[in-house]
Amino acid sequence: MTKELPAPTLLSPELLDEAYEQRLLERIRAGDKTACAECIDLHSAGVYRLALRMVGDPHEAEDIVQETFLNAFRTIDSFEGRSSLSTWLYRITYNAALMRLRKKQPLHVSIDPHGDEEEAATTPVQLFDWCCLPEEDFQTAEARNELERAISELPEPLRAVFVLRELEGLSTEETAQALDLSVSNVKVRLHRARLWLRERLSGYFTELAQRSQARK
Amino acid sequence: MDAAVSHHACKELLVSLSDYLDGEAAEALCTEIERHLAGCEDCRVVVDTLRKTILLYRTLPPPAPPQTIRARLLHALELDKDAP
Incomplete structure (x- = not known):
């Protein structure tokens, strides 16, 4: 049999707790600022890492993090919960990063998976x-x-x-x-x-x- | 060195390598892969170096966000002010 490889371990227990996430979402929708701050504390590191890996620049990654949470809190009512909150945030982050990459190198950023x-x-x-x-x-x-x-x-x-x-x-x-x-x-x-x-x-x-x- | 893996059986193995290393390949496929690896040095090297590559990036310390990011976010989103 193949030797076992270690699994990635960046997910915190709160991110896996569905009941906690539901309560957090309800509080954010109700305009609870503490809940928004909690959401930032929980998800900003992951959002930052994805942004940084995508654009390669720490300052730009910070801008993307800000853009992501602004966008997320503004459109939280449209989040239907078909994915987890973190997956949705990653999606917003990815789209924001991709937009920036395309602006910089419109001819070099390909969506073709068979390059x-x-x-x-x-x-x-x-x-x-x-x-x-x-x-x-x-x-x-x-x-x-x-x-x-x-x-x-x-x-x-x-x-x-x-x-x-x-x-x-x-x-x-x-x-x-x-x-x-x-x-x-x-x-x-x-x-x-x-x-x-x-x-x-x-x-x-x-x-x-x-x-x-x-x-x- | 640098002679590309091109044999048909090697290419077949290559397609299933991630499943094999993730422990997601069926037992019969694992047996087939291991039989091939026992007689193919090039593929053995690819498997070992691929496993090592995965191990290296999975144990890479994650980049830490700047310490100022929380304060900047709370300020930008006006979460650092008390509700009216």
């Missing part, structure tokens, strides 16, 4: 086994920066799926709801994102492993 860049990633080219590196080589600031950079360079159609499913810990169904995709499309994009990252990281870790072998 050339992704297709290329489905065939592994890097076939050096860098798992032999000592564990401390994976934990350096340089290695983490490389990983962060690789995530930020994920093709846009794969990035939001990857962030929500793999980093924020949403289920496949929740990710599909948040991004208005089919479940099978989420699975395909996640698989491509993983292969893309493996390929991208292999360049860095292969070089590291070969340098380390040459020194021996």
Whole structure:
């Protein structure tokens, strides 16, 4: 059998408590400012992380967070509860981020899930086994920066799926709801994102492993 | 190194890799994959490095929002003022 991988663990218990969420929604709809602040405390970190991963700029990510909550509280009556509150907030965040990306690079932001860049990633080219590196080589600031950079360079159609499913810990169904995709499309994009990252990281870790072998 | 995985059986395996690593592949498929891995070094490397990649990003510390973000939000949404 396959070795078990750790699950993403960013979800707090309150986010999974439906009864709490219902009460919170009722209070927000009734104009309770404390409830709005509670909602911000609960969801702003996740919203910020998605915004940051999408646009890559902390200041712009902050603007998107503000835009998201403004928009959410303004239109809270239209929220029908078919998804969880967090999924709905992620959806607003994603749309806000996408709008900004399209304004900046209208010709480069594609909604086509079968772009050339992704297709290329489905065939592994890097076939050096860098798992032999000592564990401390994976934990350096340089290695983490490389990983962060690789995530930020994920093709846009794969990035939001990857962030929500793999980093924020949403289920496949929740990710599909948040991004208005089919479940099978989420699975395909996640698989491509993983292969893309493996390929991208292999360049860095292969070089590291070969340098380390040459020194021996 | 750098010779793309192109064999038909390897490509078939590649499609199911995420399900396999997530523990969502059926037992028969797992057996088939493991049999293939035992005889295919390239695919073994892809599986091991893919598993390591997943492990690395799942243990990456999440970026922390700026400390000022809460105050900025409460102010922008006028939640820091008492109700009239």
